[in-house]
Amino acid sequence: MGATSRTHPGAAGRAVTADHPASVRNVVLVGHSGSGKTTLVEALALTAGAVNRAGRVEDGATVSDHDGIEHRQQRSVQLSLVPLAWDGCKINLLDTPGYADFVGELRAGLRAADAALFVVSAAQEAGAVDGATRAVWEECAAVGMPRAIVVTHLETARTGFDELTSVCGRLFGGDDPDAVLPLHLPRYGTPRPDGHSPVTGLTGLLSRKVYDYASGVRTERDPAPGETALVDEARNRLIEGIIAESEDETLMDRYLGGEEIALTTLVGDLEKAVARGTFHPVLAAAPATGDARQGLGTVELLELITGGFPTPLEHPAPAVTAPDGTARPALVCDPAGPLAAEVVRTASDPYVGRLSLVRVFSGTLRPDETVHVSGHGPADRGHEDHDVDEKVGALTAPFGKQQRPLPHAVAGDLACVAKLSRAETGDTLSGRDEPLLMEPWRMPDPLLPLAVRAHSKADEDKLSQGLARLAAEDPTLRLEQNQDTHQVVLWCMGEAHADVALERLRTRYGVQVDVVPHLVQLRETFGAAAAGRGRHVKQSGGHGQYAICEIDVEPLPAGSGIEFVDKVVGGAVPRQFITSVEKGVRAQAARGVVSGHPLVDVRITLRDGKAHSVDSSDAAFQTAGALALREAAAEARIRLLEPVAEVEVLVADEYVGQVMSDLSGRRGRVVGTEQTDEARTLVRAEVPEIEIGRYAVDLRSLSHGTGRFSRAYARHEPMPQQVADRMREEAGAGAR
Structure with missing residues (x-):
């Protein structure tokens, strides 16, 4: 790793295939928006010979070409796969969105990968590694995923490489900052007029070699006299960090005793520690400039991926059961084993149709074979359970806008599958004779509501199908x-997620919708007891209508619903019409009595009435019951009830005061706080739902992206009179 130099023959224009899991490396790139992930992917593709100097493949598409939405909005909104070949290995680079709204695509990348590259920009202020990136690091640490850190934008650095490495050690190293150390130190050239010094090469700390990129191609040389003293301190710290992770317990004593540890031993122990996820090297990288054919640090990074990151053989597969829940043996990454693959992303191509990005965990997936598709929910997000057989279409490897044919996809590899019309993101593909269902990966709850309606009658006819397809592609989207x-x-x-969803509806599925204000589920109740009389008497020739009933209405405790009591005596209302009155008042209660919201938590007592031997009927008494309830409401004080949510906010300690103040400003009641770890606090509160419609956006701004929250319905409570009056005024103005 960094000890040798090599060039790689070009691979542009042909698909990269793998015949065994040992030759596959699946790597996900993680970092905030603007950190340089996509640029880094392009630089690696150029160094590996997958594209030419212009960054183009044979059809003229660039590596980073995505759909038109991404170009128009200038942000990556979806997971993309770029396969490369290096040193006999197939490297699947999974470029994830950096914007927090598209965390579903990020989690899909984590599911499909066996190791992660965290991309950190030196162009940001020192220590400004965003909270979302730190949260993903913790997720990877929880499952032992190997991680490395790549520092970008050194050419416009606001933070020095040494300082940024120290920040990463403090943020990512936890109790052991020496588990996060650089493998190379950047070498700087003559300062430019803007004050920034170009990075012209790297000095390998283990090899003590200089890797010079000034010519556009990596060359290796020995350091000049006096240069080694500049790196000795960093080299000694790196060696001690590697030895601390070594399985050879005698190595530290030998090193401290003055023994020179062989480079091959250090590199071998480094690779093992990286693969175990206990040591996290820091590297520097920059894209090629001018006529250069290799970007700075790209060779070193490719060597780390092939030599230090684990193969799919070393990464445990998700747990599986039969679709009915029956236990099944754990999966083994074996091309000859039973087929088990998972759809990690679903997209629509205007020419090919639906394309499913699939990670194969066991067996070998081949074109034109019939597989079983199993998918269990989440039904609340528009994903119904299904177990069907489907024929696999062509297997391809994506590259920009190209789809290069693949003969097969072995266990551990990734491929795009065409024409799986029923498969959705998160579904399992398995053999027809032995259907399997993989344990789903955790998805965050979408918490920003967007109410829509069809723009025209033509859109209304297509809306249902368009929304269903949208939900099939995106498991973080919930349809209600x-x-x-x-x-x-x-x-x-x-908001960005909502914008992309609307744009996809319009451009992919031809559905134009209008966004309307989101309504919460309000209720009405009586503020005091009241009485009402319903009289429905009509005679217009022939059979007439006659029904009179008198009721009393009284409020009940919250959660009581509608209670109907019969206290008629003497047969004033015939027995067969008692249920008719109850139907009428319940139907009117469901429609509301003042503002059109359902009436709840009242007892309605039928105490008297009149009937006619000929003209009384079920319909007449239903109408009379509804009229009686409306008359009682006209004489009583009707209270508006609003839903209250139990909200839990997990936020960094430095923002707790601001969060609690903000919740209070939303008419919330903070009911408690709890320290979850040394730097974060869980705030529990009860907040009216009408006040937290945009809380997903506001909390992100308030906490600089570090806060997360969940919500659950608690109960309905009376709305303050001034708020209720304002809502009635707004509703009246809207009606006008």
Whole structure:
């Protein structure tokens, strides 16, 4: 790793294939928006010979070409796969979105990968590694995923490489900052007029070699006299960090005793520590400039991936069961084993149709074979359970806008599968004779509501199908058909996620929608007891209508619903019409009595009435019951009830005061706080749902991206009168 130099023959224009899991490396790139992930992927592709100097493959598409949405919005919104070949290995680079709204694509990348590269920009302020990146680091640490750190934008650095490495050690190293150390130190050239010094090469700390990129191609030489003293301190610290992770317990004593440890021993122990996820090297990288054919640090990074990152053979597969829940043996990464693959991303191509990005965990996937597709939910997000057989279409390797044919995909590899019309993101592909279902990966709850309606009658006809396809592609999107408010609601991760969902509806599925205000599920109740009389008497020739009933209404405790009591005496209302009155008042309660929201938590007592031997009927008494309830409401004080949510906010300690103040400003009641670890606090509160419609966006801004929250319905409570009056005024103005 860094001890040798090599060039690699070009691979542009042909698909990179793998015949055994040992030759596959699946690596996900993680970092905030603007950290340089996609640029780094392009630089690695250039060094590996997958593209030419212009960054183009044979059809003229660049590595980073995605759909038009990404170009228009200038942000990456989806997971993309770029396969490369290096040193006899197939490297699947999974470039993830850096924007927090698209965390579902990030989690898909983590699921498909066996190791992670965390990309950190030196162009940011010192210590400004965003909270979302730190949260992903903790997730990887929890499952032991190997990680390395790549520092980009050294050519416009606001933070020095040494300082940024120290920051990463403090943030990512936890109790052991020496588990995060650089493998090379950057070498700087003559300062430019803007004050920044170009990075012209690297000095290998273990090899004590200089890797010069000034000519555009990596060359290796010995350091000049006097240069080694500059790196000795960093080299000694790196060696001690490697030895601390070594399985050879005698190595530290030998090193401290003055023995010179062989380079091959150090490199071997380093690779093992990286693969175990206990040591995290820091590297520097920059894209090629001018006519250069290799970007700075790209050779070293490719060598780390092939030599230090684990193969799929070393990464445990997800747990599996039969679709009915019956236990099944654990999966083994064996090309000859039973087929078990997972759809990690679903997309639509205007020419090919639906494309499914699949990670094969066991067996070998081949074109034109029939597989079993198993998918269990989440039904609340528009993903219904299904178990069907489907025929696999062509297997391809994506590269920019190209889809290069693949003969097969072995265990551990990734491929795109065409024409899986029923498969959705998160579904399992397995053999027809032995269907399997993989344990789903954890997805965050979408907490930003977006209410939509069809723009025209033509859009209304296509809306349902368009929304279903959108939900099939994106498991972080939840589709709700609210029966109380009669709204179609898309629950999204944030504003950018909502914008992309609407744009995809329009451009991919030809559905234009209008965004309307999101309505919460309000209720009505009586503030005091009241009485009402319903009289429905009509005679217009022939059979007439006659029904009179008198009721009393009184409020009940919250959660009681509607209670109907019969206290008629003397047969004033015939027995067969008692249920008719109850139907009428319950139907009116469901429609509401003042503002159109359902009436709840009241007792309605039928105490008297009149009937006619000929003209009374079920319909007449239903109408009379509804009229009686409306008359009682006209004489009583009707209170508006609003839903209250139990909210839990996990936030860094430095933002706790701001979060609690903000919740109080939303009419929230903080009910407790709990220290979860040394730097974060869990704040529990009860907040009216009408006040937290945009809380997903506001909390992100308030906590600089470090806060997370969950919400759950608690109960309905009376709305303050001034708030209720304001809502009625706004509703009246809207109606006008």
